[in-house]
Amino acid sequence: MASRRSSLGNGKSGPTTQIVLLGTGTPRPDPEQSGPATAILVNGTPYLVDFGPGVVRRAAAAYQKGIPGFGPGVVKLRTVFLTHLHADHTAGYPDLILTPWIMGRKEPLEVYGPKGLNDMTRHVLAAWKVDIENRVNGVDKLPAAGCGVNVHEITPGTIYKDQNVCVTAFRVRHGELKNSFGFRFETPDKTIVISGDTAPTETLIENCNRCHVLIHEAYSQKTYKEVSRRWQTYRRNYHTSSKELALLAARTKPELLIIYHRSNPGASITLPTSETALLEEIRGAYKGNVIVGHDLDVF
Ligand SMILES: [Zn+2]
Ligand SMILES: [Zn+2]
16 A cells, blocks of 8 residues: 655654554443543654543553553653543543642643533533642642643644644544544554544545554444334444444555444443454455454554
């Protein structure tokens, strides 16, 4: 395939980009799958997409596993992108703001996300007012700037650029949540597209066109017929079936397709989301390289 190398190259040889899956789950509180959170590290600098529950502890686990870029106590995680405001993607927010600060982060977070993020941030900081005031004014004397958040509410287009990465946001199709985004990361050696939560959408296909890595959500087609009509409608409007993802991947031809946020909305809580069934369904209609992602996988 044609090289996707961008103009951001630093002249060094060898890979500079790593993907670390910090959370591959859904709202379901599965101990094996934290809430959605994906880190992309470029030249050792971490960039985070989404902050589902468990995000800080998973990042600490990745650090312990040998990914130094997060820093001890996750203090180096400073640049963050949010796909949409659903709780499974945001319930780790106070943890992300406060815990690395308590562990030593001195600078504010920079967070890029949909309209409404400003309000959410303000409310989180207000909710933890007593703790913040105590740590700033008490014996700890933590720097107030370290628990600050600079919020950047985004619209489609280029939303971030530095020496490591250029990030493009594009709108996706997630039911009534009009401000739902997917992201395209262009680094010196990789183009990575993250779907966020979405039903099949042309904007993703345009942005992923022969990208290196597509990280995409999916639900199993097998369980679709077993859920109520209301849940079938929900699935069609909010999420992507295995069959739809296979067709989408066949059109965009990523070098690697990673499935995350695998779900069976509307199905019984006791029904496990079968990894094998999902892979079989996709491989039935797509011959490219596809895997199911797990928490703390590194690519
Ligand atoms: Zn979700
Ligand atoms: Zn969602």
